[in-house]
Amino acid sequence: MATQPNNPLHGIKLEQIINDLQAHYGWEYMGYQINIRCFTHDPSVKSSLKFLRRTPWARAKVEAMYLKYLERNA
Numbered sequence: 001m002a003t004q005p006n007n008p009l010h011g012i013k014l015e016q017i018i019n020d021l022q023a024h025y026g027w028e029y030m031g032y033q034i035n036i037r038c039f040t041h042d043p044s045v046k047s048s049l050k051f052l053r054r055t056p057w058a059r060a061k062v063e064a065m066y067l068k069y070l071e072r073n074a
Helices: 014-025 028-031 047-053 056-072
Strands: none
Touching: 014 028, 014 047, 014 056, 047 056
């Protein structure tokens, strides 16, 4: 039995979200959609994880982008 049946992000790590989005959209598009330095200036998964783990508003935007990505690719 799932503990969060209505949460599509349950069980998905932030690193997987970033990797999936980067592979599909690329850093340039991600930086255009969500204007944060970890996407626009010398982007990397490591710098993105560090920033997003301590910045709730930015993480929420990335998670929303991922949900849209999942909807389009379902």
